[in-house]
Amino acid sequence: MILKKYYIYGALSLAVFSCAPRQEINYMKDIENIALDNSIKNSRSTLQPGDQLVIIVSAKDLDVVKPFNQNYSSTATVAQYSIPSGNAQFQPIPTSGPIYLVDTDGNIDFPQIGLVETKGENIETLKTKLAGLISTYVKSPVVDVKLINFKVSVLGEVAKPGTYVIPDGNTTLLQTLGLAGDLTAFGVRNNILIVRNVDGKFTQQRIDITSAQFINSPYYYLKQNDMIYVQPNTVREKSARVDPNTGLYISVASVIASIALGVLALTRN
Template sequence: MTRICLILGVLFLLLGACVPNRKIVYLQKDDLKHRDEIPKDTILRSHVLKIREYRIQPLDILSINFETLSKENDDFDFLSRLNVNSGSSSGGSSGAMLSGILVDTHGEIDYAVLGKIKVSGLTLFQAKDSIQKRASQFMPDVVVRVRMLNFRYTVLGEVNGERTVQATNTRLTMMEAIGLAGGLSELADRSHVKVLRQSGDSTKVFYVDLLKEDYIESPYYFVQQNDVIIVPPLRQRPFRRYFTNNLGIITTTISFIVLIVTLSR
């Protein structure tokens, strides 16, 4: 009887350590329950994305390039003075950032020729139009290109390697951001992902559920500059990580105790 109880106890612990698919698969909507009934090559449903374009913040680093089709020497000299920071970026991402233009604490960029231009609070496209409008006063056919150089976020917790990721794309979904960071481990709790988001001089804290398909329509579907994504572990983590590794020792210990109890009767 004792052996049967021991075997049942071990089986119960092993089954309790299993992680079902419903806790792993992203963006579910009863798909796992009716997998065989899902039609192939057919659009099942669509979602409207609440796209929130990134807005430039103080201390962002921008790549700003000026171009023109004009071949006049005066125009070329004017462009060379504007593009003083657009040199070689052969040093990788750090070299590219050193060649960028820093937005000051007042949200402005400063040119010796164009003066100060307010860009904080603008999208990259709005900043492009604003800078181009100022530059066109000196060169009518000028074209301006603006990109972010230091868009970054941090992923911590139950992931395949905690890290800070720097990206050139400012429209990253949460899944894309996690994928670039190496992805989540099997023991990650995808239903309670914590996000810390900077907003001016304050930090907002919220949770997202990556298991539900409705998350696609969430205003928090896209990551923002300096987001910190913290992924907690599932309850099965301590058992899977610690108990299972020591299962042989525990089983031997229990068997030894049972043997002693049996012999002492």
């Protein structure tokens, strides 16, 4: 009976402790209690110097808008990439059209109009702004704007660290971590660092993805050139400080010790 009682206690203890680590790696455990009111506002990234934009103007009469599509070549394409599902590889999506570079002052040089300021604008507001400027010359113009060089970097304890190009510049922290193959078992999930550069000013934020509270953070939706760093846990840090050749050294020392003992035993005989 005593052994049976200890067996039951041991089984219960094992069940309790085996469940604990699983809770530490769950994401957004309280998501049902969190409102997403701010998510749409935070998803709209403002344009930054160095952004490359494909802008195409269309209307009922395409001949009328030709002056606004200068330098357009139907054979020129820009490689974008679709977000893969599962283990699928990135698939190129050809995007054609005239390319405009946002200069260091936050302007683009647009045909027939001249310099157009983009500072503080996002893709949607720039469409509206350009349509308003072009409507002086063209009735009911339609403007399509694509950001073709939006990229973020993921470093640290993820399966596939690297820099990722995101189509249309719309991605969340979780989606990007998914592109990087998710965190490894050694990644710290409640202290992920995001470094951001907006208009030349660097900011940083620590994010806890085990809580859904971060959905309302301005760092839930990523911005151009964001850098994500997943910190290793103490187990990984300790293992990194250990010389990888330690096992070899111990094996060699054991062999030398065995030989020395053998020689010593022979000399005594």
